[in-house]
Amino acid sequence: MNHNTPLSPRPLQHLAESRQRVLSAAQLKGHGVGAAALNEQCRPGGPWQQLLPGVYLLHPGPPTADERLHAALLYAGRPQIRAVASVPTQAAQGEPHSPPAQRTPYANAMITGLAALTLHRFASAPPLLSLDRIDVMVPRTRRLRSTGFARLVRSCSLPTPQLIGGVPVAPVARALADAVAQLSESGPVRRLLTEAVRGGHCEPAAAVRELNQAKLLARPHVVDAVDSLLAEGRAIAEDRLYAMVREHALPEPLWNVDLRLPGGPQLGGVDAYWPDQAVAVELDTRAPRHSLRAESQQDSAGLEWSEHARKREHLERLGITVVHLTPRKLRESPDLQATVVRTALMASADRDPAAYVMVLPH
Template sequence: MNHNTPLSPRPLQHLDDCRQRVLSAAQLKAYGVNSAALNEQCRPGGPWQQLLPGVYLLHPGPPTADERLHAVLLYAGRPQTRAAGVPAQVTHGEPHAPQATPQAPYANAMITGLAALALHRFASAPPLLSLDRIDVMVPRTRRLRSTGFARLVRGHGMPTPQRISGVPVAPVPRALADAVAQLSEAGAVRRLLTEAVRGGHCEPAAVVRELNEARLLTRPHVIDAVDSLLAEGRAIAEDRMYEMVREYGLPDPLWNVDLRLPGGPHLGGVDAYWPDQAVAVELDTRSPRQGLRPELQEESDGLEWSEYARKREHLERLGITVVHITPRKLRESLEQQATVVRTALMASVDREPAAYVMVLPH
C-alpha cells in the first residue's frame, strides 16, 4: 500500500472525537458520510444537528460562540475540500481526512457587524452568544440568502480581512458601518463610534468614510453620533500634541490661534504656532462631508486638500514653516513627529526672517 491508496470510509465515531466539531456536508462526504448516514445522525434526539443549510454540529446541545462563527463562515464561504467526495488517504501510515484549502478556508467570507466588533474586543459590543444574528460579508456575486442566525451582508468592495484567532474579520471601520446599518438606537451608535476612537482602533475619518460609502449619513441619529465622533477625534489628537510638546521637551507654542497680516487678510487658523521661529503645526482632521454621494467624495477630498495646500503655500511665502500632522501619525509615531517639529524649529535660524503676522485667539 502506498501513500495515495484510498481507504474505506472512516467510522462515524472518529468524527465524534474530531477537534473540528462543525463541518459542511461536502466535508462530511469527504469523510465517507453519505446522505442516509447523515440523516440518521441528525434524527430528533440524535448525536448531531444541522445548524444552517449544509452545515452540521457534531454534538448535541447548543453551539458555542466559536462554533456559531465557524458555522456562519462555512455556510457563506462553502469551502471546498482538497478532494471533495474522495475517501480519506494515507499519509505516513496514518489515515487523514481531506482538509479545507488552507489559503482560503472560507472563500471570501468574513465576519462583520457587531460580531466582528466583539472579536475586536469592543466593550460596547454585545457578547457573541447574545447575538441573534451574526453578520457575514460576502461578495455581491454570491447567491446565498440570509437564514437562521446567518445574516449575509453584500460587500461594496471586499476589504482585506484581519485574522483574529484564525477567524477572518472585517477591519473596524467596515465592521462599524455594517453594525450601524442595523442599529436604530442613537446611544448604541454613539457608544460604538466613540469607543472606536478612544480605544485607538481607527481614526474618525476612516469611520466616516465607510459610513458615507454605506449611505448612512442621511440618518439623523447617525449624523449626531458622527458629530460627536469628530469632536472626540480632534480632542484626542490635540491631547497627543500637548503630550508631544511636554514629553519631548519642545518649547511651548501658542495653541489654537488665527494668523492675520496687519491691516490685511485673514491667513487661517493653526493648531500650534511658535512666533519666534515662525513655525506652525496644522492637524489634518479632514473627513468625508456628511450626505455626500460616494461618487463625488473623491472630488470633495481634492477640493478640501486644495484649500489646505493654498493656505500652506500662502503662509510659506510669508516665511512661515507649516508642519502638517495627521491624528494617525500622532498615535503611531509620536516621537518621530516631535523630531519633525524640533527640526523645523532649529532650521529657523538659517532662514530669512518671516513677515510679521498678528496672532489672535482662535
C-alpha cells in the first residue's frame, strides 16, 4: 500500500461501531483516516463533526458530558500521542511496547475547576452539560490557547491526578482553588468550600493553602467564605472528637477549658482535659492566615506555630501530657487516635504527679 492507494471504508465502519467516539486527528491517522477522508466525514450534514481543533466526534448528534470531557483532554494533552493504546493499529504492531504513561492521550492534562468538583460528586457543583467551559490543567509551558468549551488552566507544578471513570481529575483542594478563581460571588464560593469540608472531601487547611498559592485570599468574597470554612472545619473536628470519646468508652473529659496556674498566668485553652490523669487533647485546626501579602501570611503562620509549640512545651514541663490530634487523623483513623488517648491516660499512673492547675470554662 502506497500513499496513492484509496482508503478502505472498513476503518471508518470500525470506528463508527467503536465505544470510543471522540478521537484526535493524530489518532484517526493511526487508524488509516487521512485528511481527505476526515474532511469528507465532517462535511456539513456529514456523520462526524469537529468539536475542538484537532478533535472529532464520530457521530452527528450533540456530545455527551463524557464526550466533552474527553474532547477537552484530547485537545490539551500532548500532541505526539498517535493512537489509543487499547486499539493497536497496523503501523504500531511492529513497534516496541511503550509504557502506559507514554501511551495515554491525556499526558500532562487533567480536568480541574467546577467540572472536576462535579466528578468528585459535589452536590453544589453544576451538571457537566450546563458548563459553558471545561477547565483543563496543563503545564505552564504548554503552547496552546483556550478555545471553544476547553479553557486551559496553566500551572507551574501539576498535582498527581485522580482517575474517576477513566478521566484524570485534579485533587479536590486544587480543583476548588481553580473553581473559586472563576467565581465572583461569595454565595457559590461558600457553598463549595463548606461542602468540601462537611463532605470530608478535604481538610480546611489544604483548601486554604491552595487558595493562598493561587493568590485568591485578597478577594473580599473569598475571605468571607474562608472564615466560614475555618469555622465549619473546627466544628466538624470537635464533633468527631466527641464521637471518638463516646464510641470508644473513654472517660468523660472536661471540654473546651482554659488552664491557669494558681495566681499565675494563663496557660492556654485545650479541647479536652482529664484532670485526674493530667492529660490534655488539642485539635490542630490551624490554617494559613489570609492577608494581602504572602509574606504576612507566612509570618503569621510562623508566629502561630511558635505560640502553639511554646504552650505545649510549657504544659509538658508542668507534667501535663498533651495529645496532638488533627482533623484528618480523627476522620481517617479514629480507632488509632482513641488508642493514643487511652494509652496516655493509663500511663499517668507511672508518672510523677503533675503541677496543680486551675481549670476554667473556655
